[in-house]
Amino acid sequence: xxxxxxxxxxxxxxxxxxxxxxxxxxxxxxxxxxxxxxxxxxxxxxxxxxxxxxxxxxxxxxxxxxxxxxxxxxxxxxxxxxxxxxxxxxxxxxxxxxxxxxxxxxxxxxxxxxxxxxxxxxxxxxxxxxxxxxxxxxxxxxxxxxxxxxxxxxxxxxxxxxxxxxxxxxxxxxxxxxxxxxxxxxxxxxxxxxxxxxxxxxxxxxxxxxxxxxxxxxxxxxxxxxxxxxxxxxxxxxxxxxxxxxxxxxxxxxxxxxxxxxxxxxxxxxxxxxxxxxxxxxxxxxxxxxxxxxxxxxxxxxxxxxxxxxxxxxxxxxxxxxxxxxxxxxxxxxxxxxxxxxxxxxxxxxxxxxxxxxxxxxxxxxxxxxxxxxxxxxxxxxxxxxxxxxxxxxxxxx
Amino acid sequence: xxxxxxxxxxxxxxxxxxxxxxxxxxxxxxxxxxxxxxxxxxxxxxxxxxxxxxxxxxxxxxxxxxxxxxxxxxxxxxxxxxxxxxxxxxxxxxxxxxxxxxxxxxxxxxxxxxxxxxxxxxxxxxxxxxxxxxxxxxxxxxxxxxxxxxxxxxxxxxxxxxxxxxxxxxxxxxxxxxxxxxxxxxxxxxxxxxxxxxxxxxxxxxxxxxxxxxxxxxxxxxxxxxxxxxxxxxxxxxxxxxxxxxxxxxxxxxxxxxxxxxxxxxxxxxxxxxxxxxxxxxxxxxxxxxxxxxxxxxxxxxxxxxxxxxxxxxxxxxxxxxxxxxxxxxxxxxxxxxxxxxxxxxxxxxxxxxxxxxxxxxxxxxxxxxxxxxxxxxxxxxxxxxxxxxxxxxxxxx
Numbered sequence: 001x002x003x004x005x006x007x008x009x010x011x012x013x014x015x016x017x018x019x020x021x022x023x024x025x026x027x028x029x030x031x032x033x034x035x036x037x038x039x040x041x042x043x044x045x046x047x048x049x050x051x052x053x054x055x056x057x058x059x060x061x062x063x064x065x066x067x068x069x070x071x072x073x074x075x076x077x078x079x080x081x082x083x084x085x086x087x088x089x090x091x092x093x094x095x096x097x098x099x100x101x102x103x104x105x106x107x108x109x110x111x112x113x114x115x116x117x118x119x120x121x122x123x124x125x126x127x128x129x130x131x132x133x134x135x136x137x138x139x140x141x142x143x144x145x146x147x148x149x150x151x152x153x154x155x156x157x158x159x160x161x162x163x164x165x166x167x168x169x170x171x172x173x174x175x176x177x178x179x180x181x182x183x184x185x186x187x188x189x190x191x192x193x194x195x196x197x198x199x200x201x202x203x204x205x206x207x208x209x210x211x212x213x214x215x216x217x218x219x220x221x222x223x224x225x226x227x228x229x230x231x232x233x234x235x236x237x238x239x240x241x242x243x244x245x246x247x248x249x250x251x252x253x254x255x256x257x258x259x260x261x262x263x264x265x266x267x268x269x270x271x272x273x274x275x276x277x278x279x280x281x282x283x284x285x286x287x288x289x290x291x292x293x294x295x296x297x298x299x300x301x302x303x304x305x306x307x308x309x310x311x312x313x314x315x316x317x318x319x320x321x322x323x324x325x326x327x328x329x330x331x332x333x334x335x336x337x338x339x340x341x342x343x344x345x346x347x348x349x350x351x352x353x354x355x356x357x358x359x360x361x362x363x364x365x366x367x368x369x370x371x372x373x374x375x376x377x378x379x380x381x382x383x384x385x386x387x388x389x390x391x392x393x394x395x396x397x398x
Numbered sequence: 399x400x401x402x403x404x405x406x407x408x409x410x411x412x413x414x415x416x417x418x419x420x421x422x423x424x425x426x427x428x429x430x431x432x433x434x435x436x437x438x439x440x441x442x443x444x445x446x447x448x449x450x451x452x453x454x455x456x457x458x459x460x461x462x463x464x465x466x467x468x469x470x471x472x473x474x475x476x477x478x479x480x481x482x483x484x485x486x487x488x489x490x491x492x493x494x495x496x497x498x499x500x501x502x503x504x505x506x507x508x509x510x511x512x513x514x515x516x517x518x519x520x521x522x523x524x525x526x527x528x529x530x531x532x533x534x535x536x537x538x539x540x541x542x543x544x545x546x547x548x549x550x551x552x553x554x555x556x557x558x559x560x561x562x563x564x565x566x567x568x569x570x571x572x573x574x575x576x577x578x579x580x581x582x583x584x585x586x587x588x589x590x591x592x593x594x595x596x597x598x599x600x601x602x603x604x605x606x607x608x609x610x611x612x613x614x615x616x617x618x619x620x621x622x623x624x625x626x627x628x629x630x631x632x633x634x635x636x637x638x639x640x641x642x643x644x645x646x647x648x649x650x651x652x653x654x655x656x657x658x659x660x661x662x663x664x665x666x667x668x669x670x671x672x673x674x675x676x677x678x679x680x681x682x683x684x685x686x687x688x689x690x691x692x693x694x695x696x697x698x699x700x701x702x703x704x705x706x707x708x709x710x711x712x713x714x715x716x717x718x719x720x721x722x723x724x725x726x727x728x729x730x731x732x733x734x735x736x737x738x739x740x741x742x743x744x745x746x747x748x749x750x751x752x753x754x755x756x757x758x759x760x761x762x763x764x765x766x767x768x769x770x771x772x773x774x775x776x777x778x779x780x781x782x783x784x785x786x787x788x789x790x791x792x793x794x795x796x
Contacts, residue, residue: 004644005627005651007417012410015571018614019405173413216416217627217651221619229403229615246402253403253615329728 008216010264011173014141014152014180016256020245023051023142023183026096027058033138034093039068040083040107042099046144049189055098065091071099074159074167074278074285075106077121084113084120096140097177098186100198101148101285104141105156108177109170111139112156124158124168134174141177144186146237146251147198147286149205149259151180157285165279176263182256184248192238195251196354197286199234202255204289206230207297208268209261211317212380219265224324226257231325231346238354266380269390270296276375283362290356294347295393301340303383314382318343360398369394406614408662409571412539412550412578414654418643421449421540421581424494425456431536432491437466438481438505440497444542447587453496463489469497472557472565472676472683473504475519482511482518494538495575496584498596499546499683502539503554506575507568509537510554522556522566532572539575542584544635544649545596545684547603547657549578555683563677574661580654582646590636593649594752595684597632600653602687604628605695606666607659609715610778617663622722624655629723629744636752664778667788668694674773681760688754692745693791699738701781712780716741758796767792 017025030037037059046052059066069083083106092114097107113120115135122128141151150156154176155169190198209215210223229250233241241247262271273296274288301318304311315336322339323331325346331339350356364372373390415423428435435457444450457464467481481504490512495505511518513533520526539549548554552574553567588596607613608621631639631648639645660669671694672686699716702709713734720737721729723744729737748754762770771788 005416005647007420008414009416010411010414012413013408015410016406016408016616018403018407022405217623218414218620221623222616225615225619249403330726 005217008218010216010218011154012176013260014177016180016182018182018253018256020185020249021183022181023186026140026142026181027062029140029179030062030064030094035064036091036093037064037066038087038092038095038110039066040095040097040099040103040110041068041070042103042144043070043072045189046098051186071103071106074102074157075109076160077119077124077158080106080109080113080120080158083110084116088114092137094138094140096142098142098144100143100145100194101150104143104148104150105158107141108139108150108175109156109158111137112170112172112175120158120170123170125171127166127168132170132172132175134172136174138178140179140181142181142183142186143252143255145190145194145198146187146248146255147201149202149255149257149262151177151182152256152259153263159278161279161282163280167275167278180256182252184245184252187248187252188243188245192242194286195242196238196356197284197290198255199230199237199251200290200293200350200354200356201286202251202258203227203230203234204270204293205258205262205267206254207293207321208270208380209258209265210321211300211314211382212265212268213382214266214380216264219261222257223261223265224320226254226261227321227324230254234350235353268296268379268381269300269385269393272377272379272381273372273390273393275377276372277359277364279375280368280372281362281364283359287357290351290354291358291397292393294344294351295396297347298344299385299389299393300381300383301344303385303389307383311383315340317382358397359394364398366395366398403615406616408614408616409552410574411658412575414578414580416580416651416654418581418583418647420579421584424538424540424579425460427538427577428460428462428492433462434489434491435462435464436485436490436493436508437464438493438495438497438501438508439466439468440501440542441468441470443587444496449584469501469504472500472555473507474558475517475522475556478504478507478511478518478556481508482514486512490535492536492538494540496540496542498541498543498592499548502541502546502548503556505539506537506548506573507554507556509535510568510570510573518556518568521568523569525564525566530568530570530573532570534572536576538577538579540579540581540584541650541653543588543592543596544585544646544653545599547600547653547655547660549575549580550654550657551661557676559677559680561678565673565676578654580650582643582650585646585650586641586643590640592684593640594636594754595682595688596653597628597635597649598688598691598748598752598754599684600649600656601625601628601632602668602691603656603660603665604652605691605719606668607656607663608719609698609712609780610663610666611780612664612778614662617659620655621659621663622718624652624659625719625722628652632748633751666694666777666779667698667783667791670775670777670779671770671788671791673775674770675757675762677773678766678770679760679762681757681762685755688749688752689756689795690791692742692749693794695745696742697783697787697791698779698781699742701783701787705781709781713738715780756795757792762796764793764796
């Protein structure tokens with residue numbers, strides 16, 4: 001017999017169009033919204049791969065009006081404000097973001113801020129005092145990395161790097177993209193180091209959502225499904241399988257699931273640390289997650305063991321992921337410790353094999369720990385951690 | 399290693415608020431839409447249980463404007479037309495459907511037809527020639543049975559019973575309810591015979607979606623999750639556990655999953671027969687599904703076995719459900735036939751123990767088979783069936 005289902009909420013999800021080559025459906029969908037399009041794209045890679053030329057050609061063929069803006073780094077409030085101000089006075093029916101997490105988030109933020117007159121800073125959690133009202137220009141997201149899952153989340157992360165830095169979210173249920181087109185062919189050209197960092201981010205999101213204190217059977221189903229597809233493909237995606245559509249498809253699916261799950265189940269200590277670390281230092285979000293995941297998971301498991309019977313349900317969730325990695329979709333109670341070890345050892349092996357940078361590689365030192373820890377949060381971490389516990393995670397990845 | 403993910407589409411889902419006692423959140427949500435509410439409710443049970451009085455009291459306390467209409471049978475085109483015409487000229491911000499599948503569908507249809515001027519018949523699949531445009535009054539669904547999953551689907555079934563009868567859908571992605579509030583306490587008073595028929599309908603939807611030719615990892619995850627919760631609760635819900643919120647919660651969750659899955663993976667021969675049978679005869683939809691499920695599953699499995707290796711993937715899906723019923727979340731290849739037998743035997747046992755009526759109990763005879771079969775469809779059934787195969791299913795449940 002299974003447990004009582006606790007009350008839960010589950011936000012709506014984007015209409016999803018998933019599969020290799022599905023970019024072409026974009027041109028059929030645009031008229032559902034109108035004729036005037038703003039593309040939010042990244043720096044070079046979309047152009048280098050020839051995809052951008054192909055898009056321009058198709059847009060011209062269909063006689064759609066369109067313009068584009070480029071996002072070359074994690075989006076700042078001033079960049080979003082500037083673009084929103086520029087397009088506020090123009091006719092715009094739909095915004096289309098094609099890129100990694102930064103681009104997807106930027107497009108989401110622009111679509112949300114065009115109907116406002118003031119700065120996005122006023123609406124950021126923990127920064128401003130106003131609450132977003134959910135008004136926006138319709139938004140279509142096409143990810144070119146498998147990482148943040150932003151194509152399915154209700155928040156856009158806005159960064160300011162430096163001593164008074166932050167990484168904070170603009171968040172509203174209505175900011176979930178109207179449509180997510182996930183075309184793994186767009187991800188084929190993603191280089192190994194970015195694939196690795198993004199992959200570790202998505203895996204972290206799936207694992208943290210699966211063991212979160214705020215799960216539901218719905219998030220558990222999707223997180224498990226995402227983990228199932230990602231576990232065997234994260235290493236190939238960064239190595240021998242980087243040109244294999246099958247591998248990229250599995251990673252893209254895992255990333256999509258991670259976005260839906262984090263939006264509904266929440267995250268844990270790794271993401272609770274990623275926010276201040278990313279605010280203080282110029283370090284890619286995926287690297288922070290990738291570098292901390294194994295250590296944080298090891299510590300969470302230790303702390304859960306110390307709690308005895310009370311920690312058992314969350315330990316079991318961890319063990320289920322270990323069993324899945326070991327190729328078993330169920331496990332006998334007696335083997336829980338074995339599967340917990342498999343989980344930790346696998347994450348450690350991935351961190352090493354994918355050559356995930358350490359925190360010190362980005363100028364972070366032990367002197368920075370206090371300010372990082374002070375601004376960190378546990379989010380929905382499955383077990384309470386003390387400041388000293390968190391310090392240990394950081395120290396082991398310096 | 400797992401298979402390549404085939405391209406798929408997945409529609410948006412309602413914002414979901416799930417849990418015992420969550421009806422109270424309705425009053426907080428209404429202002430998101432406005433102040434003018436139309437309730438679509440059923441016949442007696444909501445009033446008898448005292449819930450309707452409680453709702454009226456709360457609505458008055460909040461000073462919302464509201465009126466209500468009652469739906470006492472499966473909705474007809476003329477009933478929907480009449481209600482839509484009456485409310486077309488009134489101020490209306492949101493429609494709230496509280497009831498079983500007929501009520502939920504009626505509310506969905508009314509919300510869709512108010513912005514039109516003509517009859518719903520013009521927009522029904524296979525009946526009219528116009529395509530719905532998706533405009534509607536916002537709609538909130540609160541199911542009081544665990545059956546159709548209509549709280550999460552994009553279609554409303556409209557019936558006309560008789561020689562020229564039909565059961566056809568009004569369908570548009572935008573007709574998915576904006577919000578589904580699933581409060582298992584509302585389902586506690588559902589009597590055993592309705593709980594049984596609805597439960598079998600939901601289980602059919604989950605099983606047919608899980609073995610459909612149009613699955614995705616997303617629908618598989620949700621269908622499996624729904625089956626997992628339903629399998630041990632369908633008998634208790636109709637017997638010793640009918641007052642147990644835990645049991646009702648599991649059933650409500652299964653029903654919700656079944657709605658999401660059928661909307662995205664499609665259904666099989668049972669639902670392909672339910673449409674003409676329900677059109678020609680006055681027989682509850684859940685009874686048709688419940689009475690045919692075991693026979694149809696047995697035949698599908700036989701036909702899949704005959705196909706050899708080609709039939710194996712779908713057989714394996716059936717066996718996974720058998721294994722789940724047997725309490726195993728995975729199974730060794732060698733045990734496939736054992737789990738197929740468990741699936742069929744369990745469905746047969748449920749049909750018997752729940753005393754699901756036979757087709758003959760509603761005046762259906764062998765003379766009616768031709769017209770039923772002629773109007774039936776295979777939908778996404780996992781294997782091709784001949785007219786004679788379909789006749790056999792009917793005959794065995796006469």
